[in-house]
Amino acid sequence: MDITGRKLFVKALREEGVDTIFGYPGGMVTDIFDELYKQEDIQVVLPRHEQGLIFEAEGYAKATGKVGVCLVTSGPGATNLITGLADAHYDSIPLVCFTGQVPLSLIGNDAFQEVDIVGMTRSVTKYGVTVQDRKDLGRILKMAFHIARTGKPGPVLIDIPKDIQVQSGDSEYPKEVSIRGYKPNESVHIGQLKKAYRLLKSAKRPLILAGGGIHIGHANDELLKFVERTQIPLVTTIMGKGAIPTSHPLYLGNSGMHGKYACNIAVSECDVLFSIGTRFNDRITGDLNEFAPRAKIIHIDVDTAAISRNVVVDVPIVADAKPALEKLCEWAEEQDTLKWREKIKGWDSEHPLEMRRDRGMTPQMIMEHINKMYKEAVIVTDVGQHQMWATQYLELGGRRQLITSGGLGSMGFGLPAAIGAKIGQPYKHVICITGDGGFQMNMQEMATAIVQKAPVTICLFNNYYLGMVRQMQQLFYGKRYAGTCLRRQKGCSATCKGPNEACPPYVPDFVKFAECYGAHGIRVTEESQIQEALEAAKRNEDAPTLIEFIISTDEIVLPMVKGGNPMKEMIL
Amino acid sequence: MKNRWIALYVENQVGVLAKVSGLFSGKSYNLQSLTVGTTEDGTVSRMTICVTSDDITFEQIKKQLNRMVEVIKVIDLTNVPIHMKEILFAKVKDISSSKIDEVFRIAEVFSVQVADIGEDSVLLECKLTERRNNELIELLKSKFHNIEIVRGGAVAIEAISTTCR
Numbered sequence: 001m002d003i004t005g006r007k008l009f010v011k012a013l014r015e016e017g018v019d020t021i022f023g024y025p026g027g028m029v030t031d032i033f034d035e036l037y038k039q040e041d042i043q044v045v046l047p048r049h050e051q052g053l054i055f056e057a058e059g060y061a062k063a064t065g066k067v068g069v070c071l072v073t074s075g076p077g078a079t080n081l082i083t084g085l086a087d088a089h090y091d092s093i094p095l096v097c098f099t100g101q102v103p104l105s106l107i108g109n110d111a112f113q114e115v116d117i118v119g120m121t122r123s124v125t126k127y128g129v130t131v132q133d134r135k136d137l138g139r140i141l142k143m144a145f146h147i148a149r150t151g152k153p154g155p156v157l158i159d160i161p162k163d164i165q166v167q168s169g170d171s172e173y174p175k176e177v178s179i180r181g182y183k184p185n186e187s188v189h190i191g192q193l194k195k196a197y198r199l200l201k202s203a204k205r206p207l208i209l210a211g212g213g214i215h216i217g218h219a220n221d222e223l224l225k226f227v228e229r230t231q232i233p234l235v236t237t238i239m240g241k242g243a244i245p246t247s248h249p250l251y252l253g254n255s256g257m258h259g260k261y262a263c264n265i266a267v268s269e270c271d272v273l274f275s276i277g278t279r280f281n282d283r284i285t286g287d288l289n290e291f292a293p294r295a296k297i298i299h300i301d302v303d304t305a306a307i308s309r310n311v312v313v314d315v316p317i318v319a320d321a322k323p324a325l326e327k328l329c330e331w332a333e334e335q336d337t338l339k340w341r342e343k344i345k346g347w348d349s350e351h352p353l354e355m356r357r358d359r360g361m362t363p364q365m366i367m368e369h370i371n372k373m374y375k376e377a378v379i380v381t382d383v384g385q386h387q388m389w390a391t392q393y394l395e396l397g398g399r400r401q402l403i404t405s406g407g408l409g410s411m412g413f414g415l416p417a418a419i420g421a422k423i424g425q426p427y428k429h430v431i432c433i434t435g436d437g438g439f440q441m442n443m444q445e446m447a448t449a450i451v452q453k454a455p456v457t458i459c460l461f462n463n464y465y466l467g468m469v470r471q472m473q474q475l476f477y478g479k480r481y482a483g484t485c486l487r488r489q490k491g492c493s494a495t496c497k498g499p500n501e502a503c504p505p506y507v508p509d510f511v512k513f514a515e516c517y518g519a520h521g522i523r524v525t526e527e528s529q530i531q532e533a534l535e536a537a538k539r540n541e542d543a544p545t546l547i548e549f550i551i552s553t554d555e556i557v558l559p560m561v562k563g564g565n566p567m568k569e570m571i572l
Numbered sequence: 573m574k575n576r577w578i579a580l581y582v583e584n585q586v587g588v589l590a591k592v593s594g595l596f597s598g599k600s601y602n603l604q605s606l607t608v609g610t611t612e613d614g615t616v617s618r619m620t621i622c623v624t625s626d627d628i629t630f631e632q633i634k635k636q637l638n639r640m641v642e643v644i645k646v647i648d649l650t651n652v653p654i655h656m657k658e659i660l661f662a663k664v665k666d667i668s669s670s671k672i673d674e675v676f677r678i679a680e681v682f683s684v685q686v687a688d689i690g691e692d693s694v695l696l697e698c699k700l701t702e703r704r705n706n707e708l709i710e711l712l713k714s715k716f717h718n719i720e721i722v723r724g725g726a727v728a729i730e731a732i733s734t735t736c737r
């Protein structure tokens with residue numbers, strides 16, 4: 001029996017096990033919304049902006065391990081997705097995004113709300129296609145989910161013209177799909193792996209560098225086993241933090257631009273660097289000529305194109321982290337790394353990761369309270385200084401997960417991603433750590449949190465500035481704070497060098513903002529108030545709680561390596 | 573930096589050419605020529621691509637192409653025996669009859685066909701290697717003041733027994 005395209009669409013979602021989608025209606029998807037109205041298996045979350053929508057889907061996907069599904073209309077609905085697509089592409093988040101499109105007969109006519117969304121998003125999606133024929137719809141939907149969730153996961157965009165949605169055709173939804181150009185690598189080259197292990201075993205100063213691929217590949221247990229068996233110390237990237245519990249004695253901390261002193265020195269001094277699930281981004285390597293200069297490098301990654309792109313490696317291995325580590329665990333034997341670890345410990349005590357404790361509340365204190373308060377939590381950050389402090393000071397791993405926009409660094413990610421995570425994990429505490437800049441980029445999503453009954457705790461670090469850029473201006477641009485003061489108004493001095501008595505009040509008042517949505521608002525200015533505020537937030541299960549932490553404008557993220565400099569050259 | 577050749581099998585679908593060429597522009601790879609046409613299997617197109625790059629970038633280009641869903645197979649033709657030809661039309665204009673004779677002599681030496689002729693112009697049809705075509709253009713430019721060139725980009729196929737390029 002033939003069915004309409006829109007019916008097949010809903011059937012496909014069901015068969016793929018989708019129970020939640022993030023959708024914003026519009027002219028070219030009204031048919032699909034109408035079909036979704038007639039059923040109860042799939043919940044449709046209505047956000048307040050399509051950028052918020054796709055960040056919510058990312059948070060949902062990260063927190064649940066499922067594919068995040070988006071449904072938006074053509075034209076502006078589709079173009080508003082682009083930042084989120086790029087974000088998911090960079091951080092390998094499985095998304096399937098459906099965009100409505102004008103009818104096939106109108107494509108190319110500059111019709112109302114027509115854009116070539118597949119063309120616009122080609123470089124930021126894993127796969128994208130416009131459905132040209134109703135008979136292809138089932139196969140394309142199947143392909144979309146298959147491609148999004150297998151191999152190196154990523155966003156897929158399927159553009160569905162309105163006439164395809166209403167046209168009758170085959171009711172079959174294929175059980176599986178074979179794509180001749182897409183065969184994700186599932187095996188491990190044992191010979192290469194043996195070579196890697198021999199090299200690692202011969203090392204006097206071995207170091208493991210773990211990236212986000214450990215989380216994506218669900219290889220945390222295997223990595224922990226491997227680390228414990230070999231006794232090799234481990235550093236992580238930001239995306240890799242929590243790969244093994246941060247409290248583990250063999251875990252050193254993050255390396256990279258804002259990494260720990262001891263970690264960056266360890267990378268520079270190690271003789272074998274065993275890296276897994278990282279693509280050697282410039283924030284990790286700094287000056288490529290000076291990166292791990294004494295080390296032979298082993299690189300395991302699922303993406304062939306990530307290997308030997310930035311850093312030339314000695315033993316390249318294309319593999320998923322989990323099967324590779326499973327195999328390595330079979331061979332793993334204890335290595336004598338005691339002296340090497342003592343040395344690293346020495347560097348750490350020379351320059352520990354620590355903020356002043358002599359005057360006022362610091363971000364570190366807030367993070368420490370969060371660490372104490374939540375044993376099990378999903379912590380979501382926005383982008384900026386607060387994000388770096390979170391990645392420096394949060395205790396992660398085990399039952400505490402971090403979700404952050406790592407590759408693209410999209411401000412505005414935090415609140416919607418936290419809402420998506422809460423929708424996916426309603427019984428877990430979800431804490432959104434955000435800044436006053438990033439929060440304002442998608443704060444309309446507060447309404448989504450309210451209507452979805454998603455009581456997230458928002459820890460908003462307000463320093464009145466776009467702090468990450470301000471920090472660069474303070475250090476490298478002669479304290480000329482161009483465009484970074486959020487209190488600045490018409491009439492302020494053109495050459496203002498920082499806060500003074502004449503500064504206008506901050507807009508908006510975030511506590512009032514929370515209250516006008518029916519959320520709870522608390523302002524914290526001293527350390528003594530942190531505990532109480534977090535406890536109140538924990539009790540508020542009816543609505544989100546926004547805690548505004550007023551922090552010093554002068555607080556900067558340290559250590560810091562200036563972009564393009566060697567990792568050893570840290571500002572401490 | 574040197575010229576390298578790739579034969580690329582791709583799905584014969586809307587947007588695939590844009591995706592492949594977009595990769596080259598988006599990642600600042602130096603694309604020299606790209607030709608595309610369907611193969612004996614109507615659902616598959618084959619591209620012949622020439623890029624100028626160093627070794628590391630070329631490895632990266634092949635990997636990036638390989639991971640595209642629409643790409644079926646990437647074959648590196650840089651160091652294998654192949655047959656390669658490029659179609660080229662050269663119109664030599666505003667010349668006297670004595671000069672026309674000279675064009676005919678050049679055509680003979682280069683083994684190219686004279687496809688058309690008028691009172692003061694000659695049209696050459698060439699199916700040579702890209703390098704030979706370049707040489708022909710240089711020669712025509714040095715001898716005649718008004719020439720018009722249209723060239724198609726090279727197509728290449730693996731050799732059966734010979735080693736010619």
